[in-house]
Amino acid sequence: MRLDSLTRDQIRAFAGAKIFERGEEYLTSELVNELDIDSEGIVTAKVEGTDTYEVEVWEEEDDVGAVCDCPYDGHPCKHVAAVLLAYLEHSAKQRKAKTKQPKAKESASGGKSAGSLKANLKRCTHTELVELVLEGTKGNKDFERKLMLRFVPDSKKTLTTLLQQVKTVRLKVSEYENYYSSSCRKAAREFKAILKVLTDAPPEVRVEVRFAVADRILPFLNEYGFSNEPLETALELALTELVKDVATPEFQPQRDQIIKWMRRYHDKGNHGMTDELLACLLELSATEEELRDTIHWLEKKGSWSSYYRKLIAELYAKLGDEEAELAALSKNLEGMPDHWRLAEFWTKQGAADKALKTCWDGVQRGKGYSEELFAFLREDCLRRDDAEGLFTLLVEHLKRPYGGWHVEQLSASRRMLYRESSSSGDFLQEHELLRDRLHKQGDTAGLVRLYTLYLNPLKVSLSLYQEMEHLLPEPERGAITEKVLGHLKQKIGKDTWGSSPERRLLAEIYAHGKHWDALLDLVKNDFDLLAHYKDRLAPLHPHVYLEAYTKEVEKLINGRGRSNYRAAAEHLLEIREFYERHLNQSRKWLVYLEELKRANLKLRALHEELGKVRL
Known part of the structure; x- marks a missing residue:
């Protein structure tokens, strides 16, 4: 729409x-x-x-x-x-x-007639034009601002007017309790409109007005702890241009003031804009004095923080102080990203052995995750044709949180993290390199060793299961797939309720093998999974699906709310299919629907949603 x-x-x-x-x-x-x-x-x-x-x-x-x-x-x-x-x-x-508007008559020369707007304006007297322009400014602040900046750009009155307009933008906490408040969006638009006309303004006007906008929005967001996209966008526009405005030496006093202001609100941090403020602060730090002052400020904030140590090292690099940069990179070396930054430093210094040792230390002892570390070591193993090194690297990779899971099983953020870790997008590259090498060599024992890595703890996906079936001969194939199924069933345990990664994977394996009865037994008490396999199972077990869907519709209606009614209406379309297509009981469907409507006669919103799907 x-x-x-x-x-x-x-x-x-x-x-x-x-x-x-x-x-x-x-x-x-x-x-x-x-x-x-x-x-x-x-x-x-x-x-x-x-x-x-x-x-x-x-x-x-x-x-x-x-x-x-x-x-x-x-x-x-x-x-x-x-x-x-x-x-x-x-x-x-x-x-x-527009359709009724008469077309302008063409003159003999082919130009527009005297009835055109341009021609009419040319015939106006100076007084008439002034009156037209002044009339146009009524209720049109954008036009008024443009006129002021064009004809009196250096006027104190113009600056005062713009600052007064910034001050009068309505910011009131009761109006912003709703994230999507129209008043909030309106305030953001007013701020943006003021910022927009500053393009042609003198530098000193731009600096004062942009800072005034930022100083209206940020304290408001900080005081009430709001996270509001429209206001934050307007604030970012003001800050981005403000940083550019004060980059020249003549604005050093203003830059000093803005740096202090940004640090104060970064330290308060109740506004969701700390990252943006920090980025601006780093960009504003240009002279040696400013760089060292920013380093001192960051060290006071917490040199224990990996992120702050990274920034401190970058600032020392700007100063050309390699000794201090190395000290910052080497301090509290705990996370994998910390090790990678130190390895990068050694690489730039031409110390390849130190870089390699730092990477292995990071992979084996570092916290968190860094694909760069694994990529560096993987390339080293390939250069040396070191299969054992790849095995060691894969073992370490699988120890990482979620490491080794098939990409389809990861959250969206994890998918992004692992996207570059595999050429096919399915497996870690260490796995692919070892699998292709071992398969080419016909090394069945090596393949069994490879797949056994995924069993304890269990980190198997449908793609990995299918790969085992395809590459392993019997009896090795049967032995390892049985172990996978055994581990999954043990994880699921006696509890037949509730969805889990193990239950979903076992369902995929059953569906892959066309074990329909086992699949139904596994998913029948999990409505989401049951619905997922509807196309395959409903034709075989329509009564099971009819019972499950009618219970779900009843639950949704009892839960009230338009979203629940909308979902119930969609499920009713499926119920109609079960009755008419799978059970050949059209009459029973009509009776069921009529009884449901009669039982919920007072639920107006429900009947509206049923009407939308023509029920």
């Missing part, structure tokens, strides 16, 4: 029939006021109801987002529906006006 192609049917589907009707009532009663569409296409309006509510609508990817500050728990509310309908009406009027 997009704003530029919005239709009444789309609004009805988005809001539900009842909310849509209430929105229409509000529109026809002329309760939607101050409809506005800004330069970014964001629609805002005020809707009169029990109170005056502010609504904001915008596009996000291929959908429409909306917020309203009314107390209604559902989404969207009738006020949002009313504004969408008002926007639709406004757009229709705009299109109609």
Whole structure:
């Protein structure tokens, strides 16, 4: 759904029939006021109801987002529906006006007639033009700012006016309790509009106004502990340009003031912008005095921190102090990333042996994870054709948290971490290198040794299981796959309820082997897993699925809430399929649906969701 192609049917589907009707009532009663569409296409309006509510609508990817500050728990509310309908009406009027607009007559020379805007303006007197311009500034702060900066850029009055506009942007805590507050987005837009006109302003005006914007937003976020994307984006814009503004020597006093201000709020750290502030502080540190002062500040904050030690080492590198850089890199050498940074230092110094020893120390004793360490050692093993080294490296890799799990079993963040660790995206590179080498050599004992590494603790995936089946001959194949199944069953234990990685993997293995009865027995008490294998199991066991889905629908309806009703409606479509397609009992389906509707007659939102899926 997009704003530029919005239709009444789309609004009805988005809001539900009842909310849509209430929105229409509000529109026809002329309760939607101050409809506005800004330069970014964001629609805002005020809707009169029990109170005056502010609504904001915008596009996000291929959908429409909306917020309203009314107390209604559902989404969207009738006020949002009313504004969408008002926007639709406004757009229709705009299109109609354009089609009725007479075409400008062409002159004999082919140019535009005297009726064109440009020609009409040229005929205006100076006084008339001044009046037009002044009229255009009414209610248009952006235009007013542009005029001030163009005609009186050095005026103290201009600076005072801009600073006053920054000061009067409405920031009030009660309005920001909702992360998606329309008031919050409005404040951010006002700040951005002020920042936007500063491009052509004198440097001293840019510095003062940008700092004023930052000094409005950051204390507010810090005082109330808010994390708010619109305000944070406006703050980042102000800080990024402010750092550039004060980079020259003539702004040294302002730079000193800004550095102190940033450090103070970085130390407070109740605002979610500490990383951005630290990045700005490092960029602002240019002279030797500033670099050493920043190092001293970081050391006081905590030289025990791996992250701060990294920054301190980088600052010493900027100063060209290799001895101090080495001392910072060598201090509290605990994590794998710490070892990698030290190894990089030795590599730059041409001390390859020290770099190699540091990497092995990091892999075997370091905490955390660093793919760079493994890659460095892996390349060294390949250069020396060292298979035992690869085995050792794989063993260490598998000791890492989640190390060795198939990529599909990892969280999104872990997938990103391991993405570069495998050329195929499935396994760690040490595994792939050893597997290909051993298979090519026909070394069955070596392959068994390789796969045994994944058994204790169990770190097997479906892809690894399939690889074992494919590469190992009998009896080795049967022996190791039985061990895998035994480990999985032992992990699952006697508890037949609840999903787990082991249960999901065993289900995948059963499905891969087409062991349908075993699969059903494993997943029948786990609705999510049961639903996952619906296409394979429902035709074989429709009664099991019918019972599970009807219980789930009942649970969702009893849980109340539109999201639950929406999920229940989707499940009812599946129940219809079980009755009609698998059981050939269309009549029973109609009876079931009618009884369900009658039992929940007062749940208006449920009936709206059923209507959306044509039930």
